[in-house]
Amino acid sequence: MTSKKVIEIFYDVVSPYSWLAFEVMCRYRNVWNINIKFQPIFLGGIMQGSGNKSPSLVPNKFLYMSKDLTRLSDYFDVPLRSPSDPYEAMFKKGSLNAMRFVTAVQEKGKGGDQWVERVSRELWRRIWNEAKDITEPASLSEAGRKAGMSESDIKELLELSNSKEIKNKLKSSTQNALDYGAFGSPLMVCHLNGNPEIFFGSDRFELMAHCIGEKWLGPLPDKSAAKL
Amino acid sequence: MTSKKVIEIFYDVVSPYSWLAFEVMCRYRNVWNINIKFQPIFLGGIMQGSGNKSPSLVPNKFLYMSKDLTRLSDYFDVPLRSPSDPYEAMFKKGSLNAMRFVTAVQEKGKGGDQWVERVSRELWRRIWNEAKDITEPASLSEAGRKAGMSESDIKELLELSNSKEIKNKLKSSTQNALDYGAFGSPLMVCHLNGNPEIFFGSDRFELMAHCIGEKWLGPLPDKSAAKL
Numbered sequence: 489m490t491s492k493k494v495i496e497i498f499y500d501v502v503s504p505y506s507w508l509a510f511e512v513m514c515r516y517r518n519v520w521n522i523n524i525k526f527q528p529i530f531l532g533g534i535m536q537g538s539g540n541k542s543p544s545l546v547p548n549k550f551l552y553m554s555k556d557l558t559r560l561s562d563y564f565d566v567p568l569r570s571p572s573d574p575y576e577a578m579f580k581k582g583s584l585n586a587m588r589f590v591t592a593v594q595e596k597g598k599g600g601d602q603w604v605e606r607v608s609r610e611l612w613r614r615i616w617n618e619a620k621d622i623t624e625p626a627s628l629s630e631a632g633r634k635a636g637m638s639e640s641d642i643k644e645l646l647e648l649s650n651s652k653e654i655k656n657k658l659k660s661s662t663q664n665a666l667d668y669g670a671f672g673s674p675l676m677v678c679h680l681n682g683n684p685e686i687f688f689g690s691d692r693f694e695l696m697a698h699c700i701g702e703k704w705l706g707p708l709p710d711k712s713a714a715k716l
Numbered sequence: 717m718t719s720k721k722v723i724e725i726f727y728d729v730v731s732p733y734s735w736l737a738f739e740v741m742c743r744y745r746n747v748w749n750i751n752i753k754f755q756p757i758f759l760g761g762i763m764q765g766s767g768n769k770s771p772s773l774v775p776n777k778f779l780y781m782s783k784d785l786t787r788l789s790d791y792f793d794v795p796l797r798s799p800s801d802p803y804e805a806m807f808k809k810g811s812l813n814a815m816r817f818v819t820a821v822q823e824k825g826k827g828g829d830q831w832v833e834r835v836s837r838e839l840w841r842r843i844w845n846e847a848k849d850i851t852e853p854a855s856l857s858e859a860g861r862k863a864g865m866s867e868s869d870i871k872e873l874l875e876l877s878n879s880k881e882i883k884n885k886l887k888s889s890t891q892n893a894l895d896y897g898a899f900g901s902p903l904m905v906c907h908l909n910g911n912p913e914i915f916f917g918s919d920r921f922e923l924m925a926h927c928i929g930e931k932w933l934g935p936l937p938d939k940s941a942a943k944l
Binding site: 692 | 922
């Protein structure tokens, strides 16, 4: 039995705001009385299921997002750097393979949540720091290697990524997020006395702290090796 | 000469997030070393000019907004209450008359910024607390009265609201916000060593504080009589 509050974070590594939220949650898990549950989802499915549109369709919004991310990267101490063509990286190439791989790591990987955390971070680093691909098997393998997996682990999990079981698991997690009210990524669900309180984005931590009876201390320094 | 940093807040009273930002800015003007410049704009013009769409078109986003505003109202100590039909209040009835009135108050009112502040707050209170109209002359008059204007002041300013001068002033302020990169309301522009730093919404105060070299102390208690 534990009295820790459970916070689920539904995320897709294609989303830069999700990286910020993910790192903040990882930093706070030993500061607040919480258990973090990683919930890999597919942002494309969330956008389609909710009828939401990409912010890149509004030029002023897209310009603001670039500026906002640069400032937040500095303030949150997360090494975000926009790819030269963020629209292509985010919406054309997509993240379906990547998120199936993360799902396989979570469902079948020997390393449990530690692997999920590390491989997610490596994928974010690839797309949002190094402007590298996250769609090809070779790219996913490299992320797996950096996350500490062996070659045979990676091979097995890559194969599993294409199984019906993993595809369905990612689908059902995405649907779960939609059912909670998601219209983008990240969505955080705080379970308080059986009531889910949902928070969208990476700008409600102060409010979340207030709701769960904890104190917001700012983004805290990076001890996660997210920094290069 | 003053060394105070100038922060412009571009806002429309139809926007609830703008009310939050407006009250926070009013509370901080004696805490941070800043001068606030109120910039009434017309949100309809911003949406059209930027190509942005109402959040109400995405049901999950709209549901989240309601929940988010309820929580923020409590946390920010601003008495926001959603009208029974927020979509109608915000997007069908509109705020053109109201924002022309606020512009007239700013341009020609004897009470200067104090009147602008009070009448804006009264209009927000009408639409976002009392679910009352803000389109009819009688509604604007009542807001003016509560803001401390005389009957003759109100009459004069209501007439001026329909003048070409005031219509053009609101248009040019709205265009000014668009030129800064607005795609909604509020937009805050911090002038730092000649460089404008723009912040959208009511969720970047912690970051804004960091950028202007001040400390974010949370939303602070309400001393503005915004509370009923």
